[in-house]
Amino acid sequence: MSSPLPSYAIVTPARNERENIERLAESVVAQNVPPAAWIIVDDGSDDGMDEVAQRLAGEHAFIHLERTNEGSDKLEEGRRQGRDLLAFRLGVRRLPAPVDVFVKVDADTSFDADYFGELMAKFAADPQLGIGGGTCYELEDGVWERVKVNAAHPRGASRAYRWALYDDVMDLEPTLGWDGVDEVMAELRGFHTQGFTDIGFRHHRRVGEREGRLRAGSALGRQAWYMGYRPSYLMLRAAYRSRTNVASIAMVYGYAAAAAARDPRCPQPLVVDRVRDQQRLREVLRSRVPV
Incomplete structure (x- = not known):
């Protein structure tokens, strides 16, 4: 008898991702195994993304919109200061209830309908899996090509954490490099990390495209x-x-x-x-x- 699939929630930190969030929403809503919640954290968008997220939240009860606030939650210093980590942590804190697995999903991604079901099956089959994710595919000359990385490194664009690592994620320093430190911390806790080549997701903005x-x-x-x-x-x-x-x-x-x-x-x-x-x-x- 197979183990029941873990419950999961998605958190998407986003700023000025109106078109991308629409596409991502299509993927999330279409999942064969739906999330318990999807938190979209808007970091001061001025392209209309906030309105799109509000509409999505009105159409689907599991979708929630959060906004960054002035002060410690104001995330305007950019990637090098860990803005995405701050937004991610804000979203996880605002989850309606704890789940077995929480997932950071970037707005510029999309998935097949079975993606999260298959990813949760990996967590169900391996109690020591601490951080996991599918293989990243990026468009190269019109063809979706697999981005080759260390097999133990789940890509940051779709990165799933077992709830046991909640405190470790919340304690990470908001600086460039946090999504490498978390893997080491998971290992020190007795877990391992894995990127899975038999499931994949599409990354619609190549790494480094925004900043060069x-x-x-x-x-x-x-x-x-x-x-x-x-x-x-x-x-x-x-x-x-x-x-x-x-x-x-x-x-x-x-x-x-x-x-x-x-x-x-x-x-x-x-x-x-x-x-x-x-x-x-x-x-x-x-x-x-x-x-």
Whole structure:
């Protein structure tokens, strides 16, 4: 007898995503296994997205609209200051009730009708799965191509957390790099993380499209500095990625700039130690996965 599927809720941080939120809503409403709730967190949109979200909430009882407030919830500093994390946490706090799994879903994604049912089946089958998600597909020359990443890394555009990690997510620092620290914290709690290649979602805005590939690469370098990456591993990662995206070399610049400016680093020594242990050459060679 198969285990019952976990209950789940979706939180979507969004700003000026009117067209995308309409498309995402079509995917969410069409799910064979519907969510207990979908919280759309509007971060000061001025393109009419707020009105669209209000209409959706009026049409479907499980959809709720939340707005960021002045003060600590005002999310205007951008991605590098963890605006998406702040919005995500706000949405999770406003869920009507706890669920087994809560999912961060970006507005610029879409899914087949069986996506969340299949993802919840992964959590049901594996009690130690802490963070999971499907494979990300992006449009390349008119064809949806799979974005290859480390198999243990669920993409941030669709990232599902077991409720046992609620406190860890709420304690994350709102800074670039939080969606790497959370994976390490899950591992330290005895869970593992996984991106699943047998289920997938479509990402309609390629990574770095909004800010430009060079800036996106530099931001990854700053993220690596925050997480305590070994310089040798950072160089290896940049070289590996540059085979298909030359802008990845900007990771080295971002890392060096953060080091020169003495930017803050992750304040949790256990997290940094785990990251650096995983980046030892023998571990990288043993894993044989993309970096």
